[in-house]
Amino acid sequence: MQPLIQIENLWKIYQTGEIELAALKGVSLSISGGEFVAIMGPSGSGKSTMMHILGCLDRPTRGRYLLDGVDVGGLGPNDRARIRNHKIGFVFQGFNLLHRTTAIENVELPILYDGLSGRERAAKAGEALERVGLGDRRYHYPNQLSGGQQQRVAIARALVMRPSLILADEPTGNLDTRTSVEIMALFQELNRDGITVLVVTHEPDIARYAQRIINFRDGTIRSDQPISHHADAREVLSREQLESSKETEEEAR
Amino acid sequence: MNFLMVFKIAGRALARNTMRSTLTMLGIIIGVAAVIAMVAVGQGAKAQVEAQIASIGSNLLMVFPGSTTQGGVHAGSGSVTTLTQDDAQAIQKELSSIRMAAPSLRTVAQVVSANQNWSTAVTGSSPEYFVVRDWSFESGGPFTQSDLDGAMKVAVLGKTVASNLFGSQDPVAQIIRIQNVPFKVIGLLLPKGQSAMGQDQDDTVIVPLSTLQKRIMGVTYIQAIMVSANSPEETITAEEEVRLLLHQRHHIPPGQDDDFTVRNMTDIAAAAEASSQIMTLLLGSIASVSLIVGGIGIMNIMLVSVTERTREIGIRMAVGARGRDILLQFLVEAVVLSLAGGVLGVILGVASSRIISAFVHWPTIISPGSILLASFFSIAIGVFFGLYPARRAASLDPIEALRYE
Incomplete structure (x- = not known):
């Protein structure tokens, strides 16, 4: 089967005046559809640049990037916008929701640029919000939602166009531990439904929910390992719940 | 989208x-x-x-007497009295580009009715005056050529004069006195409003020229001739023709100053x-x-x-x-x-x-x-x-x- 993402000898060189800075130095990588991959690495390792290129926000200087068999490295800005709209869903550390815009309108945003009618748009967006467990928060504004809920809205926005790939850039960076696990549980659920998930993180605790961890350092891949026994976020959550209820029982005694 | x-x-x-x-x-x-x-x-x-401008009259030329020079003293425009009613008649009869010409003589006089009086401009002219000036009547009508020939004591009132002398009453058939000469009112003009210079055009009494000349002012000259050309395009030809004709009639040799001036009101309007x-x-x-x-x-x-x-x-x-x-x-x-x-x-x-x-x-x-x-x-x-x-x-x-x- 053809891989979802195929990267061959990818370079990204930033030119600032006389100085050339290579953020990616000949990376080759292949990710199949349905994988859950964590990309790790310290800052400056090239993992953010990698994200931007994978997300069609940026173009590589050299090398090939095939997404779903299409060479997207050479596409113009309008075609890249179309790919972002149809095939990729973004989740950011800072949620990046539009203020003073309701949850459902935030989720509708990608559909708006695909040109669907109002009713279809509302139906699809509502469905996506149900899926992330916020069906009853449609008309809430971002500042009326908790951080976890805001990130769920962002995830609903990412999946509303039924993309083949969700790219999450430090999605739990602004969340507490428990909410982070909840968000990872949601990603795992989406992944089970067949969506490929790529999470960029520097927290090993988060990376352990992935099936494969790719480590970046100095613009190259340092290691690329599958995890045979990855953690199940839902299990973690129910175990915690059990423990906390035990604690309260003990306290009660 | x-x-x-x-x-x-x-x-x-x-x-x-x-x-x-x-x-x-x-x-x-x-x-x-x-x-x-x-x-x-x-x-x-x-x-x-x-x-x-429209209220002055259509395609209008004005002929005024010119200035005289006597012993090196230059009197102002209108100081000569060489313009006569015959000139006006000649312009109307002899020139093809002209629809009509009306003489005009004005004086300011006290006009008295039974119990009111009013100082106004009294204009003497011919029946053509009302056509040249495009002026219609609210009641009554204009005086006729025979009124003019006979120097009859009949008068047409402007709206302002009428309302000052008679209020809202119809002045037609009433008697007014102009410098103690009794006149019978035969017509009331429709109001025209202010002129371009801000004058009340309705503040006037119009009488036959001969009556004004003989019975009130005791003069034989006129002060202006109002000439209406056939069309706006013909005003320039008309101006030329009027000038030529008056040259002949006043025996002005070439090189000497005219004793009249012709003003094209269409130019002023433009x-x-x-x-x-x-x-x-x-x-x-x-x-x-x-x-x-x-x-x-x-x-x-x-x-x-x-x-x-x-x-x-x-x-x-x-x-x-x-x-x-x-x-x-x-x-x-x-x-x-x-x-x-x-x-x-x-x-x-x-x-x-x-x-x-x-x-x-x-x-x-x-x-x-x-x-x-x-x-x-x-x-x-x-x-x-x-x-x-x-x-x-x-x-x-x-x-x-x-x-x-």
Whole structure:
């Protein structure tokens, strides 16, 4: 089967005046559809640049990037916008929701640029919000939602166009531990439904929910390992719940 | 993305910043209102001038006596008394380009009715006078050629004189006295209003020329001949012909000064019209400056808005907005601002024209053309001044935009 993402000898060189800075130095990588991959690495390792290129926000200087068999490295800005709209869903550390815009309108945003009618748009967006467990928060504004809920809205926005790939850039960076696990549980659920998930993180605790961890350092891949026994976020959550209820029982005694 | 949706989004974005949007619009509102009100004032003035000119008479030439030089002393224009009623008759009979000519002699006299009196201009002329001046009657009618031949004591009253002497009563068949000479009133003229010089044209009594000459003034000359040409185009030929004819009749050798002057009232009309046209243009262009200033205000606010919403632009791009979607969004916002400002400006402009008419008593004419032009310009200004900020938004790098704090 053809891989979802195929990267061959990818370079990204930033030119600032006389100085050339290579953020990616000949990376080759292949990710199949349905994988859950964590990309790790310290800052400056090239993992953010990698994200931007994978997300069609940026173009590589050299090398090939095939997404779903299409060479997207050479596409113009309008075609890249179309790919972002149809095939990729973004989740950011800072949620990046539009203020003073309701949850459902935030989720509708990608559909708006695909040109669907109002009713279809509302139906699809509502469905996506149900899926992330916020069906009853449609008309809430971002500042009326908790951080976890805001990130769920962002995830609903990412999946509303039924993309083949969700790219999450430090999605739990602004969340507490428990909410982070909840968000990872949601990603795992989406992944089970067949969506490929790529999470960029520097927290090993988060990376352990992935099936494969790719480590970046100095613009190259340092290691690329599958995890045979990855953690199940839902299990973690129910175990915690059990423990906390035990604690309260003990306290009660 | 469909167009209606773009307008909806733009409207919502503007509604979020009501205060700012209103203030920005105010520039356009004032600009458009100023253009409409100023053009309305200009057009009103122009129409007034036109009406006044029309009230003098159509295709009119005026012949006045010239000046005399006696022993090196140059007396003023009109000081000679060489112009006679025969000249007027000759002009009417002998010249083909002329429809009609009427002599005119004026004096100021006290006019007395049974129990009222009024000082007014008494004009002596021929029956042609009423045709030349395009003057119709409210009641009664003009005097006839036989009245003129017989120097009959009959008079036609202007509206002002009639209402001062007789109030609202019909003056026809009443007797008035002009310098103790009794006259029978045979006609009342329709009001003409003010002349271009601000004189009340209705403040006059018109009597047969011969009656005025013999019974009141004791003179034989006349002060002016009013000549009506066949058409506006023929006024120039008529002017030439009148001049030639009077040269012959007054035996003026070549090289010597004329003892008369011919004035073409059509020229004066054209000049007056041109000057009011210039005034309209001037007022309009001064007002347009404020419209442009309003446009700069829009550009300023749109630039601020683009900077403020850099992150929003980044988000929109990340979820699939193309450059032209972003361009359209900001452009439409600018156009909505200017268009809404334009509509409100039209309302304000029309309202203030009405207020000017009502309180300052200047005539104003709101032309549909100026409304259309102002609306068109407000949209054009929105597009023109919105394009640069919108292009700036559209050309943002999505990665940079997403990182923007």
